Amino acid sequence: MQMKAALMYGPNDIRVEMTEKPACPEDGLILKIMAVGLCGSDIRNLTSDSRKGKYPFIYGHEIVGCVDETGPLQTKYHKGQRLFLFPGTYCMECDACITGHSENCENEHVAKLAGTGGFAQYIAVGGEKIHYGGIYEIPEDVSYEAASLGEPLTSVFACLENIKVGYPDTLVIIGAGPIGDFMAQIARIRGAQRIIMIDINQKRLEMAKQFGVDEIINSQETDPIEAVKKLTGGKGADKVISATPVNATQAQSIHMVRKGGLVVFFGGVPKGSLTELDCNLIHYNNIWIKGHFGASYDQSKRAFQLAIAKNFPSDKFITHILPLDQINEGIQLTRTGEAIKVVLHPWD
Ligand SMILES: [Zn+2]
Ligand SMILES: [Zn+2]
Numbered sequence: 001m002q003m004k005a006a007l008m009y010g011p012n013d014i015r016v017e018m019t020e021k022p023a024c025p026e027d028g029l030i031l032k033i034m035a036v037g038l039c040g041s042d043i044r045n046l047t048s049d050s051r052k053g054k055y056p057f058i059y060g061h062e063i064v065g066c067v068d069e070t071g072p073l074q075t076k077y078h079k080g081q082r083l084f085l086f087p088g089t090y091c092m093e094c095d096a097c098i099t100g101h102s103e104n105c106e107n108e109h110v111a112k113l114a115g116t117g118g119f120a121q122y123i124a125v126g127g128e129k130i131h132y133g134g135i136y137e138i139p140e141d142v143s144y145e146a147a148s149l150g151e152p153l154t155s156v157f158a159c160l161e162n163i164k165v166g167y168p169d170t171l172v173i174i175g176a177g178p179i180g181d182f183m184a185q186i187a188r189i190r191g192a193q194r195i196i197m198i199d200i201n202q203k204r205l206e207m208a209k210q211f212g213v214d215e216i217i218n219s220q221e222t223d224p225i226e227a228v229k230k231l232t233g234g235k236g237a238d239k240v241i242s243a244t245p246v247n248a249t250q251a252q253s254i255h256m257v258r259k260g261g262l263v264v265f266f267g268g269v270p271k272g273s274l275t276e277l278d279c280n281l282i283h284y285n286n287i288w289i290k291g292h293f294g295a296s297y298d299q300s301k302r303a304f305q306l307a308i309a310k311n312f313p314s315d316k317f318i319t320h321i322l323p324l325d326q327i328n329e330g331i332q333l334t335r336t337g338e339a340i341k342v343v344l345h346p347w348d
Pocket of ligand 1: 039040041061062151152
């Protein structure tokens, strides 16, 4: 059997064509993919030599769908069930997992059980993934598109919870992409007093306002460090999150935070690149610097629940729903800042 998929043949070479449909694992299931989000990391992978020559490859990890087939040894799920596949899988037995930080799971085999292959009509889910978990049922009255936001929301949800964003924080977010917008929305829900958004794209900054951003700074036109200082009476913000793939914003962020404040490096920067930091400033100003990646199972579940909550404005985040055939257009729309979140439909 054949299925439609978006295959990556090399950097910027993505072709939607027919390919072999995966076989149903004896102990697993076949999920018919009903919607898949286009993530910033997908775009980074699709436009760089992310597989080091090993092509073709199918990306896509914000996967939702319904069970189409089940293997004879699989008893947990049944045909027709609507599921969200969290791409993280954790063992729940190693030291990191049992201390409540499954995002740092040390069991590499388990961590690689799920994660990619969503830009297609079907995906096989193996028995081990089902056993270790991270698969959540989507209620009947929730759209597939809204449920797909569960994945991109997860890491943001975990980050803001870990650094305890709340009242009366002044929070600076650098990067008004979909992740920055999710950050603003969740920071608002958590009670941040003031949210300042920085980006180089005016269109994105204007769109960010609808998610609870109080002040926007276009760093192409204004010195963002000066601007943040001015807005905070010369003190700097309580917390600053660098949510871009750029080393320069990491370097800037420590100049925007107050003495004793917290800086988070959320966005991944080009592989192997180094960021030059004013370490004396970090030292004398008692600045905390924290990295963030992923989320624990517990946080992923609660982030998913937030994504599917009635009052969560998923419609405002999903600006474009496109057929999978238009994946290249989706990448362009996201890159230019025209789209916030693009969700692809493999069956349109
Ligand atoms: Zn994602
Ligand atoms: Zn573990």
